[in-house]
Amino acid sequence: MKKYLLGLGLLLSVNGVFADSSGLDQSIKQMLTSAKEKQMVSALKSPQALQGTGELLLRDAIYLYDEPTYAGFYHSLIGIGCDIFQLVLDVESGYTDLAIAEGVDSGGYFTIYPDRIYAEAAMFSYALYSQYADKQFVFLDAEYYGEPNVTVIPSTIVGRATAFGYCFSTNPSAAVFACDQQQCYSSSEVNPW
Numbered sequence: 001m002k003k004y005l006l007g008l009g010l011l012l013s014v015n016g017v018f019a020d021s022s023g024l025d026q027s028i029k030q031m032l033t034s035a036k037e038k039q040m041v042s043a044l045k046s047p048q049a050l051q052g053t054g055e056l057l058l059r060d061a062i063y064l065y066d067e068p069t070y071a072g073f074y075h076s077l078i079g080i081g082c083d084i085f086q087l088v089l090d091v092e093s094g095y096t097d098l099a100i101a102e103g104v105d106s107g108g109y110f111t112i113y114p115d116r117i118y119a120e121a122a123m124f125s126y127a128l129y130s131q132y133a134d135k136q137f138v139f140l141d142a143e144y145y146g147e148p149n150v151t152v153i154p155s156t157i158v159g160r161a162t163a164f165g166y167c168f169s170t171n172p173s174a175a176v177f178a179c180d181q182q183q184c185y186s187s188s189e190v191n192p193w
Contacts, residue, residue: 072154081174094159103132
């Protein structure tokens, strides 16, 4: 029988910032920029979305089924303009580690969830609800990024997972994006992974 885990805000911070010499910090910022550009174009197509209703509602969601998790940093879910950004994750085989980034462009932080998430754990849920407009979940292998001398090939698949990202917001143009190291995809686009 699988156990159920619920993230309760217990995070391990590496000097307050997720530091790594491989450019993870820069990659996260580039993906965030790409997601923000897509969100801005989408909002301009429907001007009424910029006015807002003031109600906290589910504004966007993205579903990724049976996706590979890698030893290196490849995938990220990004919420732009979400008051609450929730991840529901089921690791089906192997494992993943979870890095969390908030407020990348405005003095925010990166941190790593302290426990590796294995297939035996079943459903995992975590919600981000800080004042930062951008919130991000990054799937990676924390040991690989924490130790620069580890000789793991970043493209090595270490597991498979299904992930759901939910964006609750008072802003009707809030959106969720799935990003890889090449580009970001909105919930209405075909999932390339």
